[in-house]
Every structure is written in C-alpha cells, then in structure tokens.
Amino acid sequence: MERPDNRSYRLRGARATPAQEAAYAALWEKYGINPSGVLNLTSYFPDSKRIIMEIGTGMGEASAGIISADPDTGFLAIEVHKPGIGALMNLANKNGSTNLRIIEEDAHLVLQHWIADNSVDAIHLFFPDPWPKTKHKKRRIVQDPFLQLIAPKIKAGGYIHIATDWVEYASWISEVFKASTLFHGGEIERPVFRPISKFEGQGLRKGHTVTDFRFFKS
Numbered sequence: 001m002e003r004p005d006n007r008s009y010r011l012r013g014a015r016a017t018p019a020q021e022a023a024y025a026a027l028w029e030k031y032g033i034n035p036s037g038v039l040n041l042t043s044y045f046p047d048s049k050r051i052i053m054e055i056g057t058g059m060g061e062a063s064a065g066i067i068s069a070d071p072d073t074g075f076l077a078i079e080v081h082k083p084g085i086g087a088l089m090n091l092a093n094k095n096g097s098t099n100l101r102i103i104e105e106d107a108h109l110v111l112q113h114w115i116a117d118n119s120v121d122a123i124h125l126f127f128p129d130p131w132p133k134t135k136h137k138k139r140r141i142v143q144d145p146f147l148q149l150i151a152p153k154i155k156a157g158g159y160i161h162i163a164t165d166w167v168e169y170a171s172w173i174s175e176v177f178k179a180s181t182l183f184h185g186g187e188i189e190r191p192v193f194r195p196i197s198k199f200e201g202q203g204l205r206k207g208h209t210v211t212d213f214r215f216f217k218s
C-alpha cells in the first residue's frame, strides 16, 4: 500500500521563522528518526518495557502528557504536520522526556516500509480526522486495508486504542473492526491516562460524545 491518493490528513501551510527552524533542527537531532530501512525499534528505546506507536499526535499536548507520565514506555510518534511535531518536541524537551522518537511521514508509508512485524506493543490513534462528508469517507484512516497493515506490526496480545468525538465515525470504526477477523474487542471507558487535547476539548465544548475503543490482535 503506497501513500493513499485519499490522504487521511489535511495539507496545511506552515511558515516558520528562522528561530523556529533552528529550534526545530536542534530538537530533531534529539527526537527525530529519518529511516532508510526497516527499523530496529528496541535500539531507540533500549530501557523501555514496551513500545507504543501513536499515529497523529497533532499539537502534541496530550501526547507529551502521556509520554512524561509513563517513562518506562517508549513512544514512537508518527505525524505529518511539521508545526505539530515542533510543538510536541518542545513540550517533551521541557518535560525532560527521553522516551520519545518521531517520524515525519504518512503512517501508511511508515508501517509499510519501516516497521518490523511484531515490533510494537500497542498503537494509539486519538481523534483521527473524521472526514464527515460522504464523498470524503474514503479518506478515513480506519479502513480494512489499514487493519491489514497494522495487525502484523502489533505483538501477540497487543492492541490498538482509538478515540473519536464523532458519533458516526464511532459506528464506522465498530463496523470495520466487526467485519475483520484480525482483531477483537470494542468500546471501553475513557482511560484516565489520556489528557484532554485541544482538539478533544473543542469537540466536548460543541457537545460531542467521545467514544474510546480497544481492539486486541486476534
């Protein structure tokens, strides 16, 4: 599966000042990965008890909180939005976090080319873009080919945790997973470990209902 024509993210302009560019470059040395082949993830997280991949860290405020509260876990963040990556690196650096690495690329390509089978304990997918219009539903990241892509990468007993504030996307997620033999599981209570991100906060203020799911690899 190559980078889909129907990208699951919006292309957003990002103009950075020279100072921001310099700060970004300095922190990229510390947190960034520029893969050239299949990665040995444990080499990036030698002291971690488990490795969690987070797809779509946005502006990073929830992710930075989770990462700093769980220093025994190595977090691999996948994001395409450069300013968001910069914000996450700044927060992680301020928190003194060393258990974070970041790849700046479409998660589909990352999974396809650089992640070894049975190498991550879990995947976090928090508030993926809901693409509410009918003509855009093919851009939703949760689709059967995505499940086929992630299942081999997750270790036995591992899972994907998804949260959405879009009720119709929650039904879609249920249906896609129900139709697949690769995972089992379903809705769970909101976990205490997940802080409210700016994105989730906006949804809550609009009266949206948040649904959390955990699907285990079968």
Ligand SMILES: C[S@@+](CC[C@H](N)C(=O)[O-])C[C@H]1O[C@@H](n2cnc3c(N)ncnc32)[C@H](O)[C@@H]1O
Pocket (backbone or CB within 6 Å): 008, 009, 010, 055, 056, 057, 058, 059, 060, 062, 078, 079, 080, 081, 084, 105, 106, 107, 108, 125, 126, 127, 128, 129, 141, 197, 198, 199, 200
């Ligand atoms: C709606 S935002 C939510 C961000 C964050 N998880 C939160 O709760 O605030 C979705 C994020 O996923 C990223 N994203 C969407 N599709 C992606 C993909 N295929 N690969 C990497 N990042 C992606 C977008 O750039 C965006 O920052």
